[in-house]
Amino acid sequence: MPEQPPYLRIADVLRQKIAEQEWTPGDRLPSRAQIAEECGVGENVVRRAQELLISQGVLEGRAGSGTYVAEPRQRVRVVRSSAREQRGGSPFRADMNAVGKLGDWESRTEAKVPAPAEIAARLGIAEGGLCVRTVYEFLADGRPVQLSTSWEPYDLTAGTVVVLPEGGPHAGVGVANRMAEIGITVSHAVEQPEPRQATAEEASLLGIQKASLVTHIRRTYYSDEGRPVETADIVVPAALCEIVYEIPISR
Numbered sequence: 269m270p271e272q273p274p275y276l277r278i279a280d281v282l283r284q285k286i287a288e289q290e291w292t293p294g295d296r297l298p299s300r301a302q303i304a305e306e307c308g309v310g311e312n313v314v315r316r317a318q319e320l321l322i323s324q325g326v327l328e329g330r331a332g333s334g335t336y337v338a339e340p341r342q343r344v345r346v347v348r349s350s351a352r353e354q355r356g357g358s359p360f361r362a363d364m365n366a367v368g369k370l371g372d373w374e375s376r377t378e379a380k381v382p383a384p385a386e387i388a389a390r391l392g393i394a395e396g397g398l399c400v401r402t403v404y405e406f407l408a409d410g411r412p413v414q415l416s417t418s419w420e421p422y423d424l425t426a427g428t429v430v431v432l433p434e435g436g437p438h439a440g441v442g443v444a445n446r447m448a449e450i451g452i453t454v455s456h457a458v459e460q461p462e463p464r465q466a467t468a469e470e471a472s473l474l475g476i477q478k479a480s481l482v483t484h485i486r487r488t489y490y491s492d493e494g495r496p497v498e499t500a501d502i503v504v505p506a507a508l509c510e511i512v513y514e515i516p517i518s519r
Contacts, residue, residue, distance in 0.1 A: 274309050275316035281307060282321060286337055293339045297327070323465060323480045325507030344369065344408050346504060348459060348485075349514030359442050360406055360414075369408040375434045377402040380422055387419050390488050390499040398422040402433045405473060412474050415503040418443075424497060425450065443489050443498045455492040461485045466505065474505050481506040 282303075285291050297303070300314040307314070318335050321327040328338040345367050364371025381401040388395040399419045406414040418433065420443075425431040430438050430446040438446050444454040465479040485502040504511055 274313045275320065278303070278307055278309060278313055278317035279320050282317060283326065286326065291337050293337050295337045296333070297335045297337070299334075319479065322477045325476075325480065328477060343507070344413050344509045345512055346414070346509050347512050347514055349516075358440055364408050370410075371406070371408060372410075373404050373406045373440075375402055375404045377432050377434055379431065381419075383419060387499060390486070391419065391421055391496045393421055400425065400431060400433070413505070413508050415470060415473060416500050418498060418500040420498045421496075424452075447489075447491070447497055452497060453492040454489050454497060457487055457489045459485050459487045461511070463506075466503070470503055474503075474508065476505050476507055483511055485511075 282297075291297065297318075298306075300311045300318070303314045304311045318327055318329070322329055322335070325338055327335050329335050344364070346363055347366070358371070360373065361371040378401050380398045382396040383391065383393060383399045385395045387399070388397055391397075391399070393399075399422055402418045404414075404416040404418065405412050406416065420433070422431075428450045429436050430449050432439070433443075433446065434440055438449050447454050461483050463481055464484050466474065466476060466482045468478050470482065471478040471480060483504045483506065485504065486499070487502060488499040489497050491497050
């Protein structure tokens, strides 16, 4: 088998010191030079190991101060399930209520936004086709735990009471419920999750370290006629949330 990269070996050493309580939450780690000398590696190897553990929420870096063992944080469970799409309510609020937290969000909507190439492909429209774009910051007990950018084809809802996802009499009730108000039945959603590092902007909004691990979910809702009616990019930070998929079984 190929030899483990040095920075991964050092990351394991640092994890072990924390597991054995040689370092406890809130403790400042020795300097990189000290760790490098003790482990017989270069400082760049230690830096990469620390960056990995910071991205995983094990360590935290404090500007001008050093690297510390992160305080344990309770993660919010986010359930991805068809059961979330209940009539008359917000799926996110239902998720948060299930774990004893108050779910809320802040949003900003723009109409007639030209669709970038990737979004257009996901919605089955021409590149540059007009969309309604809504940017969300989801909160659990007032703290940000999830980001989302939603796109809907403008010609689908233009002139109706549901053209603005967060405005009008059906604001904030979820895509399936809103579409039902204009005679469109949402039959299913397709989600494609993948891990990546948070951008600087995402890290700032979520209150996490830059380059921390997040799950990026590309979700698209489809009508019973097979038309994409909404697509979204959802960003869930690994340090704050755990994602659970609930799969119904037909009998």
